Amino acid sequence: MINTILITNWNGNILFSKYYNSITEEKQIEFEKLLYQFTKDEWLNSKGEKHLVTEFGGSVTVYTNVGDLLLFVSGSDEYDELALSDILIPITDSIKDMCKKKGVTETHYIEQIPKFVLYLDEIIQRGQLDQVQFEIVSNYSSLKHDQPLKKESL
């Protein structure tokens, strides 16, 4: 399943966290510590939305940078590196879309969290992947399921 989504700023301050794997708060903190330890030296390499990878504790994490934010997606079992990398794309697209007016800054992202949670809810639910095409994600998050798509799906 998809275990975790984390969004931080460049200092590692968490702006958004979602744990789908029902672990305790202590385990969450432990996970965050290890994630920081294993990835902090390579954050700069993720600039330009390049996807990087780390692996520990039985789960794989793919992370990237968009604007002022760092996005981390962790998964296990069938959600391997390439699957998580594919999943990062609609999440990144969502953030870029909702921050398109003022750019992907920390402040603007925080303002847009109410919109972001709905986007994310269409992409991942209970640790299972749902929609991956951003246009559909956007429509469904506004309860516009019957809105015709501008282009062919996938």
Add this chain to the structure above:
Amino acid sequence: MSTTSGDNNNGGTSSANSSAAGSISSSSLLSVTAMMNNQALQELLETKSHSQYLQSKINTSFESVKLSLKEATDKKNSSKIYTLLQNLTYYKVDKDFLDIMLSIISISDDKKTLRLAYYFLIEISLFKHLINSSADIKNITNIFNKEMNHKDISRKVISLKTTALVAPNDVLVDANILEVISGILRKVGEDPDKTQKKKGFFSRATSDLGRERSLLQYACFVACRNRFKNNPSLFMPIVEGIKCSDPVGARHAVQLTYDYALENPSTVSATTKRFIPLLKANKGKEAVNLVDPFARRNFIKLCGLLGTTPENKDFFQSICQSVMDNHLSVSFWAISTLCNFSWPTLESAVIEQIILDNDTPNHYEILPHPTSLVTGICNKMKAGFSVHTSSTGTQQSNPFIHLACKLISSLSQSFVKYTYPKDKNQNPVVGDWTFDIEKSLSLSSTIYSAPSPLPTQPPPPSLATTTNNSNQHPFSSLTPLVINLLNISTSISIRIQSLKALVWLCPSNLESCKIFQDTFRAQLRDPNHPPHLFKELFLELYKRIIATPILSPMVLALIFDWIDIVPFKVDINLILETWRVVIGFGRDARERLLQSIFKILDRPVHSDFRVVSLEIQKDIIHFLGDYSNIITYENSQRYEKLSDHSGANKSLDISNQALNSIILRLEQYAIYNPWQIRVESIEALAKIAFLSCTLIRIHIYSFLTSVPNESHGWTSVKTTASIIINILDQLLNLRAKWLPILKKGSSLPVNQVKDLKNDHNSLCLQIGLFFENLSSDYLPLGIETKSIVLVSA
């Protein structure tokens, strides 16, 4: 990660508990508290927000939002409800919000408000087990029924998906939802366009099913995944749903079919075989064309489950064909799934020809001729490496390389384990360690110059055939690509995976492994490599020698390098565990191990590494205490067995030279080192004495009683030595007392038997303090006591 507020130091933050105060830096806390009152501070410290840092950035508080939302809902103030729901998204909700959300859904018609309310209902579903009041259940059901009759398809979809999650497990509720789902899926199945159905061509978004029906179908599948897994009444509609025109709906249907297959593989295989793409029998019929890559991944997963039996080889073949999928993640998921099959199956498998025609889905690469699966995988890897290791690379280069290395490692491991020679008990043969690169360079004299007093083991089976294996490693062509990663990639994760892959790409042959040994050794000299990289590498080497003992000399040499070059990055427990494995490989292995240990102990140590090297030395001494007797085949009966020998080499036979070399070193350490080493050495000598023959005991006893005691910190050493001397004293005296009596051969009177047992137990108790697990058949007073103390026990 840090959840502190106002911390602008790059990379200098530490992670924090979202509800614990202790981890917040004091400077940031001061700046925050200057602006906030006590209640707000309380809120900050016990925030329900995603993080304390986030809470510090927003102007709301959870309690105020909760209270205001309740008021607004009671007053049906729509605009305020929407604003407050937006504010609530910064927080984590609980079951207390259930009534509010249900009320909002009842009273509101605004889509934005409704979507938020449904979002929170999904969050509340985590507390479903706490929803048990009949009023709540009735409320949920009523809203569900009302929404399912709404003309807006969006509301039906969201309601169905959400209610399946949040509604508590209740027979009536289940029946209600199930009835709705069954009705929808039945209606979809009754679609009148039979021409389309016959062709089985659901690759394009068809309007005959209708967008609305496919959406509802999708919603049903999501609901089933969360509530009705493996429901028998839904089996056929779900299987048919693999052809759903909604790509994500099809994906969920495949996953649900997989869940059915876990319980009923034969039924599912019979029902889904007609969907296998590229299967000749299915061409022009019902072969699916899953446009969603994740749906194709799920289908591969299903084939992986079903394709394990000979009668279902078509499913296995489908996975092989999927290696040629042009979507990288699907292709590599196919390879990953194939790793679960045995090596002989993979070796004999073929990717069949793929030609472009009307029936071929457009997500396959063309393959003009049948190709062996292994070759196909290698080609796929090489093509991927050429793209993703170029100077530009792509966004997904790192994930590709990371996964590629893992798969190379897994496949190579499968090959190595299968082809490595086995003995009659199916254990990997130890092999001939005669060829040793390090031995040709080493000038240190062997400690095994004297003939062994024990009969040698029969020579191990020859591994001459493995020379051929080094040329036949099917993935050896990928070795340069993987080695190149160590030159071009700065990512530690990728380096770890590369090294792990190289461990299994290494041929099972000492003569051919030099380049690998040099590569591993070179990594030790990179100052940027963290300790955990080496731990991963040596853990993989540990697994490798279990599978292929022949490579143990290489690993022993690398362990020396690890300790010598970067002692502060050593995991000594892993090293000791590796040595324990080598001990199990027999006489030659133990000899080689002891040479390696001595080389480590006798090496000169750089002054910068003195402290950490002493720690390592201490652990090695402890290891020698526990394993010297096993390594050197020394036991308490050895002297007695040999004392009757005759011949020119009797004195040499009796003297265990290997053990002597160990004892000599321990005695030196017991005198000329810091007190921690001296204590450890003395304890090691004690353990050796307790398990050895009388000659050795007398020697060690004599040493301990004559050791100097002048240096500072000697007290604890002296105390330990005193205890050991006392025990050895008892051992020797009691042995001297009982041996003549027992040698008479006559049975002992009851009181003597009792005394003997008491002496035995007392000694075992005292000696047992020095061992983690003293063997239950340990005989401190000699083999002669066995029939008395062990039988009666």
